[in-house]
Amino acid sequence: MNKPALWTKDFIGIAVTNFFLFMTFYFLLVTLPVYVLHELNGSEAEAGLATTVFLISAILIRFISGQWVEHFGKKNVLVASLVVFLTASSLYPFTDGLTSLLVLRFFHGIGFGMATTAAGAVVADIIPHSRRGEGMGYYVMSMNLAMAIGPFAGLAIMNRWTIQTGFAVCTAVAFIALLISFVLKKDRPERGEGTNKFKLNLAPAQLVEKTALPIALTGTFFAIVYSAILSFVSVYAEELHIGAASGFFFVVYAVVIVLSRPFTGRWFDRYGANAVVYPSIVLFAAGLLLLSQAGGAGLFFIAAGVIGLGWGTLFPGFQTIAISKARPEKKALATATFLSLFDLGIGFGSFVMGAVAAGLGFKVLYAACAVYVLVGLIVYYFVQKNNTVSEHAS
Structure with missing residues (x-):
C-alpha cells in the first residue's frame, strides 16, 4: 500500500515560509544586542529587553490567534500576520532610540506570534495522519536550520558590512516568506465561512x-x-x-x-x-x-x-x-x-x-x-x- 504524499507543494511552501520566519527571528536575536549596545548606547540589560518584549507580545497574541484562525481561516491569518511581520522588519533602520526599538519589537512579536500559530495549524492539516510524526519532524527541522543559519548569517553580515545591511536582509527574507504564503491552498474557516462578525471569547477554554x-x-x-x-x-x-x-x-x-x-x-x-x-x-x-x-x-x-x-x-x-x-x-x-x-x-x-x-x-x-x-x-x-x-x- 502506497503511503499518502508528504512532500506536496503546500507542505514545502509552509516549511520554507516557516524557515524564513525563524531565520529572521534568530538573525535579529544575535545582532540586536550589538545594535543596542553600540548604535543606541544602551546597556546589557536594555539589550536583553529587546528579546523579552518580543517574546511577551508573541505569547500574548497566541492566546487569541487560535480564535482568529478558526473564524477567518488559516491562510488568511497567516498572510495577514506575515504582512505585519514584514512591515515590522522594514522599520528597524528608522529606530533612533531604545523606546522606539522596544515599541517596534512588541509590534514585531505580534506578527511572529500570529504567524507561528497559523503556520502550525496549516501544517497540521497538510500532513497525512499516518505520517504525522515524520511530517512534523521535517517541519520543525525548518526551525532548526534557521537556528543554525540565522545567527551565523547575522554575525557574518554584521562583521563584514553593517547592521543596516542586516536589516535589509531581514526585510528581504520576510518579503519572500510573505510571497510564498500566497501560493498555499486556501482553507475554509472552521466557524462557517468567516462572514459573521468576529467576537473574541476570553473564556479560559477558548484561550x-x-x-x-x-x-x-x-x-x-x-x-x-x-x-x-x-x-x-x-x-x-x-x-x-x-x-x-x-x-x-x-x-x-x-x-x-x-x-x-x-x-x-x-x-x-x-x-x-x-x-x-x-x-x-x-x-x-x-x-x-x-x-x-x-x-x-x-x-x-x-x-x-x-x-x-x-x-x-x-x-x-x-x-x-x-x-x-x-x-x-x-x-x-x-x-x-x-x-x-x-x-x-x-x-x-x-x-x-x-x-x-x-x-x-x-x-x-x-x-x-x-x-x-x-x-x-x-x-x-x-x-x-x-x-x-x-x-x-x-
Whole structure:
C-alpha cells in the first residue's frame, strides 16, 4: 500500500515560509544586542529587553490567534500576520532610540506570534495522519536550520558590512516568506465561512487548549534547560577559549538533525511516541553531560551533535503529541498553547540558568541540567501514563 504524499507543494511552501520566519527571528536575536549596545548606547540589560518584549507580545497574541484562525481561516491569518511581520522588519533602520526599538519589537512579536500559530495549524492539516510524526519532524527541522543559519548569517553580515545591511536582509527574507504564503491552498474557516462578525471569547477554554496542556507543560519543563544552551553556549565557548568556533555549535546541531530526521519521524509514526521520546530524553541528558566535560572544540562539537539528536527529536515529538490530541478545529489553539508555554519556559529558564551559572559556573550548570533532564523521564512517564499517543493508530 502506497503511503499518502508528504512532500506536496503546500507542505514545502509552509516549511520554507516557516524557515524564513525563524531565520529572521534568530538573525535579529544575535545582532540586536550589538545594535543596542553600540548604535543606541544602551546597556546589557536594555539589550536583553529587546528579546523579552518580543517574546511577551508573541505569547500574548497566541492566546487569541487560535480564535482568529478558526473564524477567518488559516491562510488568511497567516498572510495577514506575515504582512505585519514584514512591515515590522522594514522599520528597524528608522529606530533612533531604545523606546522606539522596544515599541517596534512588541509590534514585531505580534506578527511572529500570529504567524507561528497559523503556520502550525496549516501544517497540521497538510500532513497525512499516518505520517504525522515524520511530517512534523521535517517541519520543525525548518526551525532548526534557521537556528543554525540565522545567527551565523547575522554575525557574518554584521562583521563584514553593517547592521543596516542586516536589516535589509531581514526585510528581504520576510518579503519572500510573505510571497510564498500566497501560493498555499486556501482553507475554509472552521466557524462557517468567516462572514459573521468576529467576537473574541476570553473564556479560559477558548484561550488554552486543555488537551495540549499536559504535554505543553512537559515541553516547558525541558525548555527551561534548553534555554541554557540558547543563551549561554557562546559564553561557555569563550570560557573554553574556542569562542571563534562557537557559531558552529548550532551548525553541527542542525546537520545531525537533518541526517537523523528521515528515521526518527518514521519511528514515531510506526512505533508510537514513547519509543522515540524516552531515548531522546536520555540522549539530551547525555549531550548536556558531555558539554559539561568539554575542554576544547572536539567534545564541544560532539556534545552539539548528541544534543541535536536528543532535543532535536524531542521537540517535534512533543509538538506532534500536542496537535494530535486536539480536535481539527482546535489544532491552531493547541499549537498556540504549546508554543506559548514553551516560550515561557525559555524566558523563565534564561533568567534562572543565568543566576545558576553566575554562582556555580557553566560546567556545573550543564552537569546539573543533565540530571534535571533525566528527572524529566519521570515527568513524561506520569504525564503520558494514561494517555499514550500512537500516531500510526490515529
